[in-house]
Amino acid sequence: xxxxxxxxxxxxxxxxxxxxxxxxxxxxxxxxxxxxxxxxxxxxxxxxxxxxxxxxxxxxxxxxxxxxxxxxxxxxxxxxxxxxxxxxxxxxxxxxxxxxxxxxxxxxxxxx
Amino acid sequence: xxxxxxxxxxxxxxxxxxxxxxxxxxxxxxxxxxxxxxxxxxxxxxxxxxxxxxxxxxxxxxxxxxxxxxxxxxxxxxxxxxxxxxxxxxxxxxxxxxxxxxxxxxxxxxxxx
Numbered sequence: 001x002x003x004x005x006x007x008x009x010x011x012x013x014x015x016x017x018x019x020x021x022x023x024x025x026x027x028x029x030x031x032x033x034x035x036x037x038x039x040x041x042x043x044x045x046x047x048x049x050x051x052x053x054x055x056x057x058x059x060x061x062x063x064x065x066x067x068x069x070x071x072x073x074x075x076x077x078x079x080x081x082x083x084x085x086x087x088x089x090x091x092x093x094x095x096x097x098x099x100x101x102x103x104x105x106x107x108x109x110x111x112x
Numbered sequence: 113x114x115x116x117x118x119x120x121x122x123x124x125x126x127x128x129x130x131x132x133x134x135x136x137x138x139x140x141x142x143x144x145x146x147x148x149x150x151x152x153x154x155x156x157x158x159x160x161x162x163x164x165x166x167x168x169x170x171x172x173x174x175x176x177x178x179x180x181x182x183x184x185x186x187x188x189x190x191x192x193x194x195x196x197x198x199x200x201x202x203x204x205x206x207x208x209x210x211x212x213x214x215x216x217x218x219x220x221x222x223x224x225x
Contacts, residue, residue: 035214042219043202104152
């Protein structure tokens with residue numbers, strides 16, 4: 001299956017700092033998603049980003065599919081940004097069955 | 113407005129017990145998934161279902177089975193629980209026609225002693 005690698009594995013920030021999380025994948029994909037898991041375990045979808053750049057408030061994401069990577073930018077980080085950030089790619093290209101391969105995640109801790 | 117509900121937040125079971133983890137969604141989603149999350153390993157797919165009574169193995173199906181008798185309910189079954197099945201279990205669902213739009217439950221942390 002497709003290998004998904006995330007870096008860094010851990011990130012500690014002071015509130016207000018900016019950060020960039022990276023996701024590399026081993027094969028061409030037709031879409032990529034970023035998720036955030038809060039400290040209580042709830043996972044929510046942040047971005048569906050097959051290519052290009054999207055922004056949602058202080059978060060933005062860029063996927064360069066031809067070079068097999070995606071970046072998640074967090075600006076002016078807040079303590080509520082803490083948690084684990086996952087990227088995921090489909091196991092079945094072109095299918096909407098929905099099987100995903102997840103990376104191992106980046107654990108982000110934001111201190112006040 | 114909880115949309116994917118997992119029946120238990122924490123569960124402690126004994127080795128050898130048959131364990132049922134229940135997941136219910138109220139969004140009329142066709143696709144449902146069971147993932148297992150272990151520290152440092154991310155999420156790994158156990159089983160998924162794309163329709164009632166239809167199921168497919170994921171990447172780590174050994175020791176597990178599933179049941180989907182109704183569209184809204186997807187059950188994960190540990191036939192004979194073992195200590196290496198101690199983990200966080202996450203259920204998710206989405207519409208069949210979309211690549212995105214996953215909704216996750218809040219997870220069940222299972223400990224097998």
